[in-house]
Amino acid sequence: MSIKFTRRNFIRTASVTAALPAGALLTSAHAMTSVQGTAQPHVVVIGGGFGGATCAKYLRRYDSNIRVTLIEPKKTYTTCPGSNWYLAGLTDFDSITHSYQALKDKHGINVVHEWVSGIDPAGKTVKLKNGETLQYDRLVVSPGIDFRWDTIEGYGPEDVDKVPHAWQAGPQTKLLYDQLRAMPNGGTYIICPPPNPFRCPPGPYERVSMVADYFKKHKPKSKIIILDAKDKFSKMPLFMQGWQDLYGDMIEWIGASDGGRIKSVDVASKTVTTAEGETFKADVLNVIPAQKAGKLAFDAGLTNESGWCPVHQNTFESTIHKGVYVIGDSSIAGKMPKSGHSANSQGKICAAAIAVDLNGWDMPRPKLANTCYSLVANDYGISVVAVYQFDGKVMNKVKGAGGVTPKGAAPSQYLAEATYARGWYKSITHDTWLG
Amino acid sequence: MKQPVNKTLWLSSAFALLLPASAMADINMFARTTGDTCFACHGPNGKGVPGGSIPPIAGKDAGYLAQTMKDFRSGKRPSTIMQRHAKGYTDAEIETIAQYLSQIK
Ligand SMILES: Cc1cc2nc3c(=O)[nH]c(=O)nc-3n(C[C@H](O)[C@H](O)[C@H](O)COP(=O)(O)OP(=O)(O)OC[C@H]3O[C@@H](n4cnc5c(N)ncnc54)[C@H](O)[C@@H]3O)c2cc1C
Numbered sequence: 001m002s003i004k005f006t007r008r009n010f011i012r013t014a015s016v017t018a019a020l021p022a023g024a025l026l027t028s029a030h031a032m033t034s035v036q037g038t039a040q041p042h043v044v045v046i047g048g049g050f051g052g053a054t055c056a057k058y059l060r061r062y063d064s065n066i067r068v069t070l071i072e073p074k075k076t077y078t079t080c081p082g083s084n085w086y087l088a089g090l091t092d093f094d095s096i097t098h099s100y101q102a103l104k105d106k107h108g109i110n111v112v113h114e115w116v117s118g119i120d121p122a123g124k125t126v127k128l129k130n131g132e133t134l135q136y137d138r139l140v141v142s143p144g145i146d147f148r149w150d151t152i153e154g155y156g157p158e159d160v161d162k163v164p165h166a167w168q169a170g171p172q173t174k175l176l177y178d179q180l181r182a183m184p185n186g187g188t189y190i191i192c193p194p195p196n197p198f199r200c201p202p203g204p205y206e207r208v209s210m211v212a213d214y215f216k217k218h219k220p221k222s223k224i225i226i227l228d229a230k231d232k233f234s235k236m237p238l239f240m241q242g243w244q245d246l247y248g249d250m251i252e253w254i255g256a257s258d259g260g261r262i263k264s265v266d267v268a269s270k271t272v273t274t275a276e277g278e279t280f281k282a283d284v285l286n287v288i289p290a291q292k293a294g295k296l297a298f299d300a301g302l303t304n305e306s307g308w309c310p311v312h313q314n315t316f317e318s319t320i321h322k323g324v325y326v327i328g329d330s331s332i333a334g335k336m337p338k339s340g341h342s343a344n345s346q347g348k349i350c351a352a353a354i355a356v357d358l359n360g361w362d363m364p365r366p367k368l369a370n371t372c373y374s375l376v377a378n379d380y381g382i383s384v385v386a387v388y389q390f391d392g393k394v395m396n397k398v399k400g401a402g403g404v405t406p407k408g409a410a411p412s413q414y415l416a417e418a419t420y421a422r423g424w425y426k427s428i429t430h431d432t433w434l435g
Numbered sequence: 436m437k438q439p440v441n442k443t444l445w446l447s448s449a450f451a452l453l454l455p456a457s458a459m460a461d462i463n464m465f466a467r468t469t470g471d472t473c474f475a476c477h478g479p480n481g482k483g484v485p486g487g488s489i490p491p492i493a494g495k496d497a498g499y500l501a502q503t504m505k506d507f508r509s510g511k512r513p514s515t516i517m518q519r520h521a522k523g524y525t526d527a528e529i530e531t532i533a534q535y536l537s538q539i540k
Contacts, residue, residue: 058471344475352468366468367523371476371516383516387523401523405515416515423488427478435479 044136048072050340051142051328054347062355069110078169088210098433119300121321142328143294151290153264163285179284186221187283198291199338201234206374212247226253228260242376293330308332314390315353334395342370373421381417466535497537504529
């Protein structure tokens, strides 16, 4: 496969352009007047998740003269959002798995299914695992997360086939699903949520809710124990209320100060030992280790001592390497949580920043949003919202906006939010990959 | 709060796909980039998604869109989530975003 700008590739790109409405033909005139850079700048986007796929698409939207190559090893992308719903049996695996076809066909993005093995910011090149090298004018990196494998004794990457984290959706999600299905009624599911900061702050607690929903229907004698590395968590009062109302004493949460912090795992016996030396034995054990930026970000020298990537938070350009942008979970994005919605918003802002930079326009200071919906049960949804804006230093929260679903609201509110949670999923997956 | 609205026109050719040239003069970059973040929930181009539960917002009357946002913000129009979003925007921002969204074909 050739991914350099060969004649064959050019013809393919050209034919995509021809398929667009007449307006798109302005592109070539625009290219002539473009002051900076080459006639057709090339932006390479690494990672076809929420951040990268959105950015690739919006780069083409903001300046269709930009040639975009999206590099993602997986042929289909299974979303983490919705993966907890799948664990409950509320949706199937296919419904949370999406293809890159629309990005190729509808948006004229060159999607290359390969791993990136290295980045050379000085030479402006990206090296692929298959040995090929790509030249770029601007680079966007959205590699998601990696785990800090040195934080829990006895639990390493070789153990995930027995004790899943299921914090990167795909085979891990299926494995946890199968283990829950195989578990006897009366068994114990133990989940160990990570310390902050981590991908999707309400995610572990939505997972608990969804496993409880499944147990309530199919294995009502079973127990759920949460051994938490934290003393509080996202939407905690709302989750606690929902758990009490819907699942009674099925769920036990043990915070860090109450002995919930885990120290080691014995994978063979699915036993966890806490910092205080207490042991807990599970039938299904789900350990979610502490996190850091995706491996590629480390290899490319884009991280700082925190293990995440510092960026200018108005454009998401790296503060370490010029011309390289980091978005999504790997980036340090001020007050924005590590979520698919945040990554989607950041992908758009980053695309705008690159179009602005390449064309000599002025960078606006847009407002971004994040919403994390969670299902507590099939017909019971809750949410947390914030609006963000760059304040000259960091991506800060806009005062007076945002907040969580009211506690003690009428069931109709929770029902409506469950419906909108699914609506959010449909919309954001179309905005990112399908539409 | 200071208005961050940027008056620079954004004459990106890509946008010609969506708007007739005459409409572009009133649209500023703030409205376009901020308005585009609404699509995460309201679907690509704000047009909703088949079978989705969140209503489309694109191509609706600018006055209606702006008034609806203000009514969400004040609570006059009840909502599950839009009040928490609408509280993040000033009148001027709402109006310019509404204008942008109204012109999406
Ligand atoms: C259980 C769970 C539930 C969640 N629910 C929600 C939710 O309801 N709402 C929400 O907003 N967020 C949710 N999230 C969070 C969301 O999944 C992440 O925040 C989001 O995926 C981050 O996007 P990203 O682009 O940074 O990374 P990702 O989506 O992980 O994408 C990274 C991509 O980069 C690719 N990649 C990595 N390294 C390389 C390389 N070297 N070469 C090429 N490609 C590479 C990977 O294959 C991957 O596809 C949830 C997460 C979990 C775990």
